[in-house]
Amino acid sequence: MKKMLLALMVTGLLALSGCVPSQTQDEKITVITSLFPQYDFVRQIAQDKVNVRLLLPAGTEPHSFEPTPLDIVSIGNADIFIFTNELMEPWIVRVIENVKSDNLLIVDSSVGIELIDHFHEEDHEDEDDHEDEDEDHDELDPHIWLDPLNAKVMAQNILEALISVDPDNAVFYQNNANKLFEQLDELKAEYDEIFSDPTHKTIIYGGHFAFGYLAHRYGLEILSPYTGFSPNAEPTPQAIIELIERMKEADIKTIYYQELIDPKTARVIAEQTGAKMVLLHGAHNVTTQELQAGATYISIMRENAQKLLQGFKNE
Numbered sequence: 001m002k003k004m005l006l007a008l009m010v011t012g013l014l015a016l017s018g019c020v021p022s023q024t025q026d027e028k029i030t031v032i033t034s035l036f037p038q039y040d041f042v043r044q045i046a047q048d049k050v051n052v053r054l055l056l057p058a059g060t061e062p063h064s065f066e067p068t069p070l071d072i073v074s075i076g077n078a079d080i081f082i083f084t085n086e087l088m089e090p091w092i093v094r095v096i097e098n099v100k101s102d103n104l105l106i107v108d109s110s111v112g113i114e115l116i117d118h119f120h121e122e123d124h125e126d127e128d129d130h131e132d133e134d135e136d137h138d139e140l141d142p143h144i145w146l147d148p149l150n151a152k153v154m155a156q157n158i159l160e161a162l163i164s165v166d167p168d169n170a171v172f173y174q175n176n177a178n179k180l181f182e183q184l185d186e187l188k189a190e191y192d193e194i195f196s197d198p199t200h201k202t203i204i205y206g207g208h209f210a211f212g213y214l215a216h217r218y219g220l221e222i223l224s225p226y227t228g229f230s231p232n233a234e235p236t237p238q239a240i241i242e243l244i245e246r247m248k249e250a251d252i253k254t255i256y257y258q259e260l261i262d263p264k265t266a267r268v269i270a271e272q273t274g275a276k277m278v279l280l281h282g283a284h285n286v287t288t289q290e291l292q293a294g295a296t297y298i299s300i301m302r303e304n305a306q307k308l309l310q311g312f313k314n315e
């Protein structure tokens, strides 16, 4: 208490004498990110040079998230706001309209990454087929970060944003980013190794369609009773029954489930098939416990790799 009083007095005296140091000179820059991967990359690259905050409260499922008016005020007061892409955070349009700040840099972390529509990939070759053009946009996959090479592009975008706002620390940021890039290369090598085995191609996933970019890179078949990207759209009983039959036929013993929502669909399938339920973490966001235990994007993705490998070994 004494210290606080003293601090108040000093501030008061400085204010009186007109010697208040310019606040922007000494204060760290503030970075706010929407999802966990960006938050983690800022932590790795900027470390103690910035104040970084994850907009989503720990444990919050991101697809149904909407920023509060207070969140929009916080974003307006930040120096950098990093979002995933307009499909993952459709509310970004409203944020850009409502934020009143000339100093804020808004960063789309997906710049340089081609968004993919996994459901109509072949259709694109057929130029005459314009029937479901509107639908196509809705089905572009927002989960870009689940491919380690996309994650590298995102980290590069974040690095450039940090350097442009805080050029004094450019060398520090670049050195840390280089270490992160190396780790992401190692992560990719780990996935390359697992999926180089041609029998490692089918994953049964009892969650929404989140791993499409990984599937695209390695030619995987991800079977899920969910048909889209929204965890809120419940699968049909028919889709669940078909998946159960497929698993029984192929004697598949692992059903993966997603983080942060009750895995009731995966549980039903596990009960019907005797398959083991294993978390395949989409890394959208983490729980408070995971955060405290030091989870990083890399640690989550490496754990996923080991679980996939284990699942393939059991088949």
Ligand SMILES: [Zn+2]
Pocket (backbone or CB within 6 Å): 063, 143, 208, 209, 210, 229, 282, 284
């Ligand atoms: Zn998702």
